Each structure stands twice: as C-alpha cells, then as structure tokens.
Amino acid sequence: MAKRTKGKCKYCGKEYTFSYMNKHLPVCEERQKKWAEETGGKKTGYFELAIYPKYNREHWLYVEIKETALLKDLDRFLRDIWLECCGHLSAFDINGVCYDVMPQDNFFWGEPAKSMNYKLKSVLEKGMTFGYEYDFGSTTELMITVVNYRIRNNGKEKLIILSRNNPVETLCEECGKKSAVYICTQCYYEGGGWLCEDCAETHECGEEMLLPVCNSPRMGVCGYCGSDIYPDQFVPDIYSIKG
Ligand SMILES: [Zn+2]
Ligand SMILES: [Zn+2]
Ligand SMILES: [Zn+2]
Known part of the structure; x- marks a missing residue:
C-alpha cells in the first residue's frame, strides 16, 4: 500500500x-x-x-x-x-x-x-x-x-x-494495539510481519528473523538495522x- x-x-x-x-x-x-x-x-x-x-x-x-x-x-x-x-x-x-x-x-x-x-x-x-x-x-x-x-x-x-x-507508524499485526518496532523478515516477504515489543517475544518465526523498524527503504532487507x-x-x- x-x-x-x-x-x-x-x-x-x-x-x-x-x-x-x-x-x-x-x-x-x-x-x-x-x-x-x-x-x-x-x-x-x-x-x-x-x-x-x-x-x-x-x-x-x-x-x-x-x-x-x-x-x-x-x-x-x-x-x-x-x-x-x-x-x-x-x-x-x-x-x-x-x-x-x-x-x-x-x-x-x-x-x-x-x-x-x-x-x-x-x-x-x-x-x-x-x-x-x-x-x-x-x-x-x-x-x-x-x-x-x-x-x-x-x-x-x-x-x-x-x-x-x-x-511511518505501523500498528503491530498481532495485537493491533501497539506500534510495531520489529519487522519479521519471514512474514514481511509475504506482506506482513509488523510486531510490537511484546508480540515479538512470542512470534513464531523466531528472534533471528526480526529486524528493527526504521525510516529507510532498506528496512527489512538483508541485515539492515537503521542509521547510527x-x-x-x-x-x-x-x-x-x-x-
Ligand atoms: Zn519551509
Ligand atoms: Zn503486538
Ligand atoms: Zn547486507
């Protein structure tokens, strides 16, 4: 979108x-x-x-x-x-x-x-x-x-x-209440994967799939973690x- x-x-x-x-x-x-x-x-x-x-x-x-x-x-x-x-x-x-x-x-x-x-x-x-x-x-x-x-x-x-x-603020797709702070690269590939802090802990794809949400067109790609x-x-x- x-x-x-x-x-x-x-x-x-x-x-x-x-x-x-x-x-x-x-x-x-x-x-x-x-x-x-x-x-x-x-x-x-x-x-x-x-x-x-x-x-x-x-x-x-x-x-x-x-x-x-x-x-x-x-x-x-x-x-x-x-x-x-x-x-x-x-x-x-x-x-x-x-x-x-x-x-x-x-x-x-x-x-x-x-x-x-x-x-x-x-x-x-x-x-x-x-x-x-x-x-x-x-x-x-x-x-x-x-x-x-x-x-x-x-x-x-x-x-x-x-x-x-x-x-851009995006709501967590699992609880629909809090702001997403992680993107699950596994789910992102299929068009979703936005997770808040809490839901990230229990997300099924595992921690190693998560990348931080950041203000960049490279978000969720390779190992991109945002600007220092x-x-x-x-x-x-x-x-x-x-x-
Ligand atoms: Zn101006
Ligand atoms: Zn959530
Ligand atoms: Zn890379």
Whole structure:
C-alpha cells in the first residue's frame, strides 16, 4: 500500500508531502530570509537533489550538496542515512555511465565502470534524473532528481538535509494495539510481519528473523538495522534553535 508521507521543512518546520515539498523549498520564507542574510563572502554552486526509492514514495529526502562534492560523498551519505548494512557494493548510473564504488579493471562485458571520484558538477545537470543501486544482490534501487541548482555563499558543510519523510507508524499485526518496532523478515516477504515489543517475544518465526523498524527503504532487507548517525525523525532548525 502506497502511503503519502509528509516531512518537515528544515527552515520553517512546516509539513508537506514529497511533491509539495519540492514546490515549497524554493519559496520557503524562512529559507529566503537566510539567503537574504548571505552577503559578501565566497560563492559556490549547490545542487538540490530529490532522492527516493524507484518503486515507492514513502521514503524520500531533499538535500543540498556542493557542486564540488564527489559522487563518493553522496554514496557515503546514502549509506549513512538509509542503506549501510554490511558494506555491499554500490553504483550510480548517470546517462548510461556506471560509476562504481569499487570499479574492476578486468571487465569482461562492455565498458569498464568509472570510479566515484568525480565532482558532481562534472556529471550532473539541473533537471536530470539518475539511478543508484546499493547491494547488487538484495538491491535497494534509488532515483535521484536534480531539482535545482543555485549559487550562494560557500558554507561549511558539503551536504545539508532540507527535508526528509517523517517515520511511518505501523500498528503491530498481532495485537493491533501497539506500534510495531520489529519487522519479521519471514512474514514481511509475504506482506506482513509488523510486531510490537511484546508480540515479538512470542512470534513464531523466531528472534533471528526480526529486524528493527526504521525510516529507510532498506528496512527489512538483508541485515539492515537503521542509521547510527541520523535519527529517524528529521529535526528542523527552528526546533533546535528554540531547544
Ligand atoms: Zn519551509
Ligand atoms: Zn547486507
Ligand atoms: Zn503486538
């Protein structure tokens, strides 16, 4: 079942769906105030990316990333926030060219893959959509659209999260009362398997089948246990400033 999740804007904290957030971000008043304060200083180009799984829009991210960042920086971020389970391979597919995290030189079929040591500005263009895959076995396939490009003051961070879908709460399928905190990978395969803390203890498939519920398109896949770096709920600036 496709869920239209909402997420919070980094600058004003307002909640919108994936497609509406794309319209909001360029016109957000709080963000525009920030831009207006940027005077003088060194300028640099930033790409704004919408990142989403190929087959649903339940999970999504908007990020701003420096044009001088490398593809491997983007790869690192995607692993950190959504994907890393056991160091699988990954690759970008940009205009039919493959940029691989570990390119092989002894390639047997077709063109050898390129490395990820390319600056974004040498491979990306506003308006384009490209693909990304993590783990060539139980693959998580993502799509990335370059929704904007803008020149502004050169900030410290290479990458800033502008918005992210809020975690989706799902009720436990056994008791139907509490929130699910585990997914049984055995049952998930058949389209179920959501379990609360209590029901997980007595679930028939066994403990080794359980993975934690987390805010990622890789939830329930391989041994994915969630991000160690990014909390599931994205916190807008407006809250952190006011404490
Ligand atoms: Zn906003
Ligand atoms: Zn894995
Ligand atoms: Zn339960």
